[in-house]
Each structure stands twice: as C-alpha cells, then as structure tokens.
Amino acid sequence: MSAIIEIKNVSKEFRVLNRREGLKGSLKDLFSRDYKTVRAVDNISMTIQQGEIVGYLGPNGAGKSTTIKMMTGVLEPTSGEILVGGNVPYKNRTKNAQEIGVVFGQRSQLWWALPLVESFRILKDIYQIPDEKYESILKLYRSLVDIEPLLHKPVRQMSLGQRTLSDILAAFLHDPKTVFLDEPTIGLDVAMKSRIRTLIHALNKERNTTVILTTHDMGDVDALCRRIVIIDKGRMLYDNDIGHLKSFFGSYRTLKLRMDGGLKEQAKLVQKELPGFSVSADDEWISVLVDEEKAKIMDVLGKLQHSFNIRDMQLEEISTEDVIKKIYEEGVQ
Numbered sequence: 534m535s536a537i538i539e540i541k542n543v544s545k546e547f548r549v550l551n552r553r554e555g556l557k558g559s560l561k562d563l564f565s566r567d568y569k570t571v572r573a574v575d576n577i578s579m580t581i582q583q584g585e586i587v588g589y590l591g592p593n594g595a596g597k598s599t600t601i602k603m604m605t606g607v608l609e610p611t612s613g614e615i616l617v618g619g620n621v622p623y624k625n626r627t628k629n630a631q632e633i634g635v636v637f638g639q640r641s642q643l644w645w646a647l648p649l650v651e652s653f654r655i656l657k658d659i660y661q662i663p664d665e666k667y668e669s670i671l672k673l674y675r676s677l678v679d680i681e682p683l684l685h686k687p688v689r690q691m692s693l694g695q696r697t698l699s700d701i702l703a704a705f706l707h708d709p710k711t712v713f714l715d716e717p718t719i720g721l722d723v724a725m726k727s728r729i730r731t732l733i734h735a736l737n738k739e740r741n742t743t744v745i746l747t748t749h750d751m752g753d754v755d756a757l758c759r760r761i762v763i764i765d766k767g768r769m770l771y772d773n774d775i776g777h778l779k780s781f782f783g784s785y786r787t788l789k790l791r792m793d794g795g796l797k798e799q800a801k802l803v804q805k806e807l808p809g810f811s812v813s814a815d816d817e818w819i820s821v822l823v824d825e826e827k828a829k830i831m832d833v834l835g836k837l838q839h840s841f842n843i844r845d846m847q848l849e850e851i852s853t854e855d856v857i858k859k860i861y862e863e864g865v866q
C-alpha cells in the first residue's frame with residue numbers, strides 16, 4: 534500500500550467582516566471595517582492510502598468542504614502541508630487536476646447546454662485520453678449503468694439524479710487516482726441514492742480509485758466506507774474504522790417498533806413517555822436507543838406497551854446514524 538494523500542497540521546482561516554446591525558451599523562461598516570478570523574480547519578493531519586474509500590464526516594459548518602477545496606487546489610491552506618499524489622494541490626493545479634476528479638453535489642461541473650456525450654468528448658480532449666482507453670471506459674460505464682438514455686440528453690434537461698450520475702461518470706472518466714465527492718447523494722430519492730452508491734463502489738473496485746466522500750447520509754457511509762474521519766469546528770474528532778467506533782457504544786442497542794398511527798406523531802408521544810432516551814422515526818420504524826447499562830430493553834418495552842399498540846418490533850445493534858449523532862452531541866470519550 535502507498536499513501537496517495539498526506540495532510541500534515543493543516544489549518545485554514547478566513548477573515549470575515551464582523552457586520553454591525555441595522556442601518557447605522559451598515560453605514561459604519563462602509564467606513565471602518567471590523568474583521569474577525571474564522572478557523573474553518575484547525576490542525577488536521579491524516580494519511581490516505583491508494584484505493585481507500587474514506588467518509589469525511591461532521592456537522593454543518595465543520596470544515597469538510599473547506600478541507601476538500603484545499604485538497605483539490607481551490608483554496609490554499611493558511612498553514613500546514615498537503616500532498617495529493619505527490620503534488621502540492623494549490624501550487625501544481627494543472628498537474629493535480631490530471632490526477633483527481635471532483636463532484637460537488639450542489640452544482641454540476643458539466644456543460645449545461647451540451648448532451649452528456651459532448652461533455653465527455655471535451656473531457657477526453659482536455660485530459661488527452663487515448664481512444665482505446667476512452668472506449669474501454671465507456672464500455673465499463675455501460676456495464677454498470679444504463680447510460681444510453683443519458684448520453685444524448687443536454688445536462689440542463691436532466692433530473693437531479695441523472696445529473697449527479699453524469700457528474701460522477703465525468704469525474705471518473707480520465708481514470709484519476711483520487712475522486713472527491715462532496716455530498717453526492719444530496720436531494721436524491723432512495724432508489725437513486727442506491728444506484729449512485731453501487732456505481733461508486735464498483736468504480737472504486739474496478740479502478741482502485743481512492744474516494745474521499747462527505748455526506749450527511751449515514752446510508753452512504755454504511756454502503757461505502759470502512760474508514761471514517763469525523764471533524765467538528767475544524768478539529769479532528771475521530772479517524773479509524775467505523776466498527777471500532779461502534780465498539781465504544783457496545784452497551785447500546787436500537788429498539789425498533791411499529792405501531793398504529795403516523796410514525797412521526799407516535800415517535801413524539803414515545804419520546805414524551807421516555808424522556809432522556811433518543812427517539813427517532815423513519816419511513817418504516819420508530820427507533821429508541823437504549824443503553825443497556827442503564828435500562829433493560831424489557832422494561833422499556835413494558836412501559837411502552839401500557840400506552841401504545843405495538844404491532845411489530847426488532848432489536849438491532851446501534852446504527853451508524855445513532856453512533857455519529859452521539860459523537861456530534863458528545864464527542865469521543
């Protein structure tokens with residue numbers, strides 16, 4: 534194994550205007566400006582091996598996108614060192630661009646008015662992809678997704694899901710060593726999320742591409758990442774296997790329940806009945822996180838049976854979702 538990304542003590546500060554309130558304040562701002570410094574990334578170090586899929590996680594504003602922008606050469610770090618495939622990204626931007634691919638979930642990198650196949654041809658020229666290699670990549674794509682209906686569609690006529698799919702295919706087209714995906718499944722329906730995950734997984738396996746992925750969807754993490762890095766307020770909280778993280782919460786289990794009535798409304802009532810427990814609901818289940826060192830599952834269930842008509846139940850290990858939620862709330866002890 535060899536390191537493809539090395540980050541040492543990297544920080545990024547932004548100088549932002551301290552805005553004063555009201556009209557008077559705005560007028561004052563015009564004449565004398567009062568700046569403050571925001572430390573978006575604070576002394577982060579990590580080494581990533583070729584072929585890894587790393588989940589780069591953290592709550593809103595944690596500094597994930599800022600880190601990705603530094604790794605892709607869009608931003609220069611305030612201090613510290615970054616090497617991506619041996620390049621200093623912000624110094625060797627052209628060289629770095631040859632060896633990486635980038636997808637930002639919120640906006641497309643493709644040519645809006647052009648059919649996808651035209652975008653591919655432009656990328657083929659830019660990256661000087663030889664004909665044979667280009668054909669073999671298209672062949673691989675055809676085996677992984679149904680791309681024919683997409684190829685001749687202008688990007689602006691695509692649905693969000695089709696566009697994301699196209700963006701990912703475009704990012705992998707020149708066979709980069711590393712692909713950065715910043716929230717690739719944002720706004721997508723369940724079926725499309727699953728297709729995107731399968732695609733990313735297959736491309737990583739086929740080409741041994743390193744993937745750095747940021748997401749707020751723990752389904753992405755479960756499907757793709759063995760290693761996760763968690764940051765908050767710019768600082769590193771955790772860097773290890775997801776399994777290792779779950780072992781911190783060995784005494785926790787998730788009690789999943791189905792009951793009569795709307796799940797969201799019922800979950801609120803369950804929460805009232807069980808103050809101090811973490812209760813949530815998805816499309817299928819109401820979940821109650823139980824720390825068995827503090828409460829017995831049977832006692833919790835007994836208590837709920839008095840007030841609710843429980844139709845079905847399941848007991849599961851703590852979910853990735855719950856683990857990450859607890860880390861965001863409490864940190865790693």
Ligand SMILES: Nc1ncnc2c1ncn2[C@@H]1O[C@H](COP(=O)(O)OP(=O)(O)OP(=O)(O)O)[C@@H](O)[C@H]1O
Nearest residue numbers: 547549571573591592593594595596597598599600
């Ligand atoms: N260009 C900028 N100028 C000033 N502050 C910025 C700039 N870009 C980011 N920040 C600040 O840096 C911090 C980290 O932002 P960043 O976008 O990296 O977070 P994130 O982890 O990607 O969050 P999210 O999950 O919401 O996408 C935030 O406080 C943000 O306001």
Ligand SMILES: [Mg+2]
Nearest residue numbers: 597598599715
């Ligand atoms: Mg972000």
